[in-house]
Amino acid sequence: MSDEIAAVGWDAIDQALAQVYGEQEPKHYGTLIPYSLGGQDPLDGISVYKSETSIPHWHFVTYGFSELYEKEFENKDYSGYGFELTFRLVRQHDEEEPPAWALNLLQNMGRYVFNSGNVFRAGDYLDANGPICLDADTQLTALAFTHDPELAEIDTPNGKMEFIQMVGISEDELEAMQTWNTLGVLQAGMKQIPSYTTDLTRTSLLQNPEVAEAVVRGMEEDGSNTGFLFVDQLAWEVEKKSWFNKPSNVVQLGAKQAAVISKLLRGRILKDKDLTLVGQQITIIFKAGPQVGYSENGQEITITLNKAAVEELSQRLIPQESQFTISSLVGVSFQILKTHIKNQEGAVVKTIG
Template sequence: MKNEEEEQAYGWDAIDQSLSTLYGDFEPKHYGTLIPYELGGHDPLKGISAYAVNEPLPHWHFVTYGFTELYEKESEDPDISGYGFELTFRLMRQSGEEEPPAWALNLLQNMGRYVFNSGNVFRPGDYLDANGPICLQAETELTALAFIQDPALSLRETPNGRMEFIQMLGITADELEAMQVWNTIGVLESAVKYIPCFITDLERESVMHIPEVQEKVQDGMENDGSSTGFLFVDQLGWEPGKKSLFRRTPAILTLGAKQAAAAGKLLTGRIPKHRELTFAGRELTVQFRAGDTSGWSEENGKVTISLDQSAVEEISGKLEPKKGQIILTSIPNLSIHIIETKIKDQDGHVVKVIG
């Protein structure tokens, strides 16, 4: 597993020790990287192990090697090893399947590329919209990922600093929306008996059709509000209103249809509790906040929209994933333009149109 030229594999040994405590001498399937990423290789992770587990259901338990410092300490923070985590992923194992599917290994390496290239790290409670099936070769409703502490692997102190094992879970679009309007951990804990050990099953249906889960999510949203204060919105635009001698045209906020429905629920879960909500586009930031009166202001590429309760109710009631113009009576100088969202695959082909 290890590079034999490395004498002190502190981080690698720490991961091995955690897995040895869990699985004893059971030998996993291990997939190493031939050409290091820093030398031009395509895969940033040094390796991925896959354990064939039978309880509570037959599944593969993947564990990465490479987000933490596997050998000598290199980063300046003595308390954290590398990015501070390794990813795990539990995937339903098919009958007679002796090798883990390649797409799962590729998915984990893609997560590595995302972190290594962006510097963004995953933490329990995060989510990530894949904008399409997490396995392109399968007909599956799972189009996003949620992240939670691996239930079988605890935080560990290593000579290179602290690290934790964060488990990925494939989720559906409406489960993602529920996590946005409430919070990831709450939704997952509400559904744990329907998703044992948070095993990803490409064939499963959404748990949001289960009345018990629906009720818990609704109660959580009403009591706690939404934990999502910042959302990247790919389709986001702003056109200031124009004023002439005889007429004033309203400003236009443009949103993609994919974000429209969730945006209304997010406003309901944030603004009445006096929590701000920020949409960030490539060149524009729009921040919603609670106010005694409704209106908007613009300065240096940032738009601030104040909403009273009547405006929140009107916007959340009218926002739908359907293209068109929404005229607001609660904010006469603002309208919302919903445009189509085109979902594309990795080759750039449109696979779905929303709106």
């Protein structure tokens, strides 16, 4: 292999894995047609190791989020996006091949990053809006991201990169991470998910009273780490009243995220931290302040709430279709709209509200 196409980044990842797995030859799943040439899979490859750490499981490691060959990104400090993804999945005793759905899931993560430019860091989460394995009867419908417990950050000739592990989580675990913080919830449930291994058959960590108490305590003491929340259904509409009345502004929210936003308002505003809701067309910033009110600046709306207004609003934000006002906020009402959850084919599989 010539110097021009030396896989220096790839070799650095292999060296890090050799320190964990020694001579074990992984199962490797390469990509036939590169993404840059019109191929379907953005990642160059995925290696899968048999691990016995904590419990028997498959350990998936991606190749492609970092720069595997020559340096192309402008940022000299980091290789590519600065990470590769890993994923640990419970392995059955008679299982000789890793499940194809997990490989597809990792490639889907590649499509998300390559198309959006959004990167994953420890502490992030992502709602899958359905089972992470489509055909499985599982409660795991979202993903959390943390540091891989066995693979530390490495320096490569193309810059630094870290191994970010993806963990399957349930809907109520996602809500707990939003209203407290991701790493705190994962740490609290470590006994049930050793090495942050994903088990499609497990029940929610919050069924364990110790974990549930840790989440409540953490939210009360720390507030929420979620300063930004991306909201699919978010709008600021001007509702025309009768001829004699001034127009009223309406904040529209989807029922699916109403309860989470309710908890976030308490976990952020009551701790004097802002909460920013980011929609496709509008951004709404909630701030703490003694004077309740709102201001408009183009596509950015700022709503200031005091403690009493937070309490009143958070009680009204429930996953049920409705429209209401809060007593101290003049000129603004809130509307909860139905949320329709769709599958990959676009068919509605669940309606909330």
